[in-house]
Amino acid sequence: MSKIKDQFTVRVLSVVRRIPPGRVATYGDVAALAGRPRAARAVGNIMRGCDRPDVPCHRVIAAGGRLGGYGGRELLKRALLLAEGVSIVGTRVQLQQFRVPGAPNRWGKRRARRA
DNA sequence: AATCTGACTGTTG
């Protein structure tokens, strides 16, 4: 069976565990907070194996406020978030309002592309 | 060590 996880995994679990109720973080946010801003995919993989009750993996969603996955239980994920007070419009979470504090705004400063 | 996989993300059509 597994031994100790890599530091990255430990950090990710730590970050997710610290997401307060009624808040959400995207995979990219968790990855960034864990020190690997481009490892959103890896975070998803870690979440896939998060069976720990102390890790609120349902508060980790996809970019743009989409629900992302939940081991085939996306409906439960949506229900849990709604129960915590997270507002969901259509299939999207209101990130602007419920995104975990401390998440870097990568959408605030994009300079004009094209010359 | 090489290859495949996937609860991701952003760009392009």
Next chain:
DNA sequence: CCAACAGCCAGAT
């Protein structure tokens, strides 16, 4: 809004 493509990352085989 959805589909296809490409880039990125860690874990499993």
